[in-house]
Amino acid sequence: MTQQLLSAQIPHDAMGQRLDVALAPLFSDYSRNRIQQWIKDGNVTLDGVICKKPRHAVLGGEKVELLAELENATEVEAQAISIDVLHEDDAVLVINKPPGLVVHPGAGNPDGTLMNALLYHYPQLREVPRAGIVHRLDKDTSGLMVVAKTVPAQTHLVEQLQRHAVERIYDAVLVGIMKQGGSVDKPIGRNPNDRKKMAVRAMGGKPAVSHYRVLEHFREHTRVRVKLETGRTHQIRVHMSHLGYPLVGDPVYGSRFRIPRKMLPEFVEVLRGFDRQALHAGALSFTHPTTGKTMKWKAPMPEDMLELIDVLREDVEEFHAQQWGYDEFDYDYGVEVEWVTDEDIPD
Known part of the structure; x- marks a missing residue:
């Protein structure tokens, strides 16, 4: 202390x-x-x-x-774990977290976490509560996080999060054909039947709002982009599952893999082998706690999600080639959206 x-x-x-x-x-x-x-x-x-x-x-x-x-992190061991730092200054770090890395120690994960790594690379973070971590990503979610290097910066960032001023945008691959984008305004709380899970709860849940838009349709799957208005635990996973479109590979809120009919065995192997929720925090924006300037970052999707999307695209082409006897099929997958602005979000 x-x-x-x-x-x-x-x-x-x-x-x-x-x-x-x-x-x-x-x-x-x-x-x-x-x-x-x-x-x-x-x-x-x-x-x-x-x-x-x-x-x-x-x-x-x-x-x-x-x-x-x-409180400081004196009981957490510093460990030489590599960190992908996209930006660093005197106040903040912006990192690209890989899938499989837990953010901070807890039951079942006493070490080998992002916090252990931060304390190794930045020992001064022992003087900042939670080693400067102000928000988290699930273990198997990849993408952008901001870490505060000082107490004032942490206070400033937490206040931005509380007033929903930090913009966080995710890419996800869902099971099922989602027809169009929209918004989910459903409170989230602990699942009364399983305390390890979250659920949409009309009574006792905390307000949670997610905005989403469709980017691509595949035969039995959909790629979407989701913008968080709030930041509840497992929010995207819970909201998409509530709509009936769980994330591919989600072991908690998903269902059995949906295999398109006549899918090639090598494609089936990739789909079944995707062993995490297909979710990537690809864009992050906030007001810098020292300069007051709005800063934005983007992080490309990791290789496993890129491979998953490529396979789903190739499956569409292969299926149409089989159906109509084409050697090649020119399929319009949809328009790539580089950034979701406020104007893009439905009322």
């Missing part, structure tokens, strides 16, 4: 404000939620007197002292 004693004077024009509200602009490196917890823990004094009530109305002019306590 890292501790720092901070002091300031509450401005006179803050008279009547809640204590946590008055302190937020004075200690803007930290989130209001964190400040509230420090108040409840007795880490705040007003004119030398401990105040444990975030709702306490300030008079204005009081001297405030705040003992800032930050």
